[in-house]
Amino acid sequence: MSMPGHAPPVPAPPTLLEPDLLAADPAGLADVGRLVTELTREAAGALRRRSGPLPAVTPQELARSVDRQLPDGPLPRTGGGRAALHALARACAAGTVDLADPRAAAHLQPPSLTVAAAADVLASVFNASVDTWDSGPYAVELERRVIRALAGLTGFGAGSDGVLTPGGTASNLQALLIARDTVLRDRRDVRGHGLTRLPVRPVVLCSELAHFSVSRACAVLGLGEHAVRPVPADSAYRMTPEALDLALRSLAADELPLAVVATAGTTDFGSVDPLPGIAAVTREHGVRLHVDAAYGGGALFSDRMRPLLAGIEAADTVTLDLHKTAWQPAAASVLLVRDRAGLEATTGLRVAYLNPDDDGEAGYDGLLGHSLQTTRRADVLKVAATFLALGQEGIGSMLEACHDLARHAATAVRSHTRLELVTEPALTTVVFRYLPATTTDPEACDRINGALRRRLLSEGTALIGRTESGGAVRLKLTLLNPQARTTDIDELLAAVVAAGRAVESGTPQPTVPGPAEPADRKETPHE
Incomplete structure (x- = not known):
């Protein structure tokens, strides 16, 4: 019993786990x-x-x-x-x-927002699935509304639909599945009979800089990787309408284009294919258009950057990755379809124990027919939490801040005698090269650029990316930390130059301590 005037003692948290304690209890x-x-x-x-x-x-x-x-x-x-x-x-x-360290700038892997991470805990606690209505009723209704909002933001009309997927690779796979089945529907029931003895050779056209998931999808769909027809990119690393038109006109008589894949934000350069011109070419040839905007789709949230995606509304399908330029914990990708009939015809599925017809007629339908998955986590909770907390303007301003950092980095690279800018940044990617002072031999330059990146990795001081262009090794900053400052970028580039000079001079790698071993601390109830 507590004494009058004194607060009761606060019970100590348990020191042991209760094995049968359920999270949602x-x-x-x-x-x-x-x-x-x-x-x-x-x-x-x-x-x-x-x-x-x-x-x-x-x-x-x-x-x-x-x-x-x-x-x-x-x-x-x-x-x-x-x-x-x-x-x-x-x-x-x-x-x-x-990833919250401003010197982490290698990949399309942003630090996640606090609000999204917190909401993600709820998704884990309740463990809802959106395949059936009764497996996650609120999440099912929420996803429908988030998809509707994103489709509207993209410029799709009332007949559109979509689905959350685990990533851009899965979104692109499903988009090309829809294209395959839709285009071949009058020639063969490919879902029932497969592609054997098909009288035409299906092909998919995309930029030579398109994501590798396009080739992987063609392999999975039974088309084969050789079904991909890469279209050359221009000096700005974009597939041009003229090159696409020529590629389509150059197809063999028995080759049937299933889709053209335009890229809005290439992985290597952040470049955006000219969507209005490409859409015009696909309309002229009667070919479906898929826009892989896994990276660049974040520009939809920004009034300033949205013009980069002009023409995206003409696509048949669009991939967006919210775990890139909406700062979501992975996984949170989206496939949007302009005509929901294509989605329903391709992935629509009714199973007696999950979504029987009479339940559907009564309104008890989940999202099983939208997805290639069955059990599917309620990832929409973190997305909705972010949208509600920040709004379109809040997310757009974060991308604009990262774009400003990229433009600052490009200016700094151009002004440094030991650095060379490869191309002007379109989004938040800056591709450049360290110029050795001791050699101009291309192979030696490649070795030094590769080695300086690994030196930074082993020291743990900076994380930068690399790619190859024209057979040469390039360095890459993928700037997705909106809280980073221009001084952080300057320090990052200075670290690159210092590492390059150290590699050139043969300076030994400094000895650094390894990661701290987890201390064997005594756990106390009030700690």
Whole structure:
């Protein structure tokens, strides 16, 4: 009993896990909150000891460190409870990539927003699935409305539809599946009989810089990778309408184009194919148009950058990746279709135990018929949370901030005697090259550029990307941290130059400590 005038003692959080405690149970929800607080506290402590976006270790050193941290492996006979989870959180934060560090600029992999990550916890807690209405009723209704909003933002009309997918690769696969089945529908029931003895050779046309998922999709769909007809890109790394028109006119008599894939934001350069002209060519030839805007689709949120995507409304299908330029935790991609009939005809599926006809007629339909998946997580929760919290303007301003950083980086590269800009940034990607002072031999230059990037990786001080253009190794900044400053970009480029000079001079790699081992801290109830 508490004394008068004194608050009752606060019960200590449990030190052990209750194995049968379910997350969505009221008591489980409370424990989820405690666990998230504890794990993020442990992770924050480990992050404070970091000195860069990556751990300063080689892959071999990190592998040995993980083995030391898990002496009984990841599946011990007896669990370690909360203490084991705390140690895991510390080890993860010490050894993972820190995308919030402004020196992390290698990939189309942004830091996720707090609001999205928090809402993602709810998706895990309730574990809803959107394949059937009764597996996740609220998430089903929410996804329908988010898809409707994104389709409207793209310029699609009332007959449009779409679906959330695990990533751009899955979205592109489904888009080409729809194209395959739609174009071949009058020639063959390919879903029932396959592509054997087909009297035509289906092909897909795309830029030579299109994402590799186009070729992968053609392989999965039974078309074969050789069904892809790459169209040469111009000096700005874009597929031009003239080149596309020539490619279509040059097809053999027995070749049937299933679709043209335009890229709005190439992975290598961030370049955007001229969509209005390409749409005009596809209309003239009567070919379907898919726009892979996995990267560039974020421009739809920005009034300033939206003109880059003029013409996207003419596409039959569009891929958007919200885990790129909407700062969502992976996975959050979207496939939008201008005509929902194509989506329903291709992926529509009715199964007695999931979505029987009479349930559908009564309104109890989920989204099974929209997707190639069955069980599908309620990823829409984090997306809706972000949209509601930030609005279109908030997301658009974040992309604009990153675009400003890219333009600053391009200016800084142009003004540096040891750096060479490859092309002006269209989105947030800056491609450049370190120019050695000691040699102009192309092979030696390639080796130095590759080596300086690995030097930065092993030191953990900076994370930059690389690509190849014209057979030459190029360096790449993919700037997706809207909180980074121009001074961060200047420091990043200075680190590149310093690493290049060190590689040229043969300066030995500095010895750096490995990731901190998770401390064997004594867990106390009030810690």
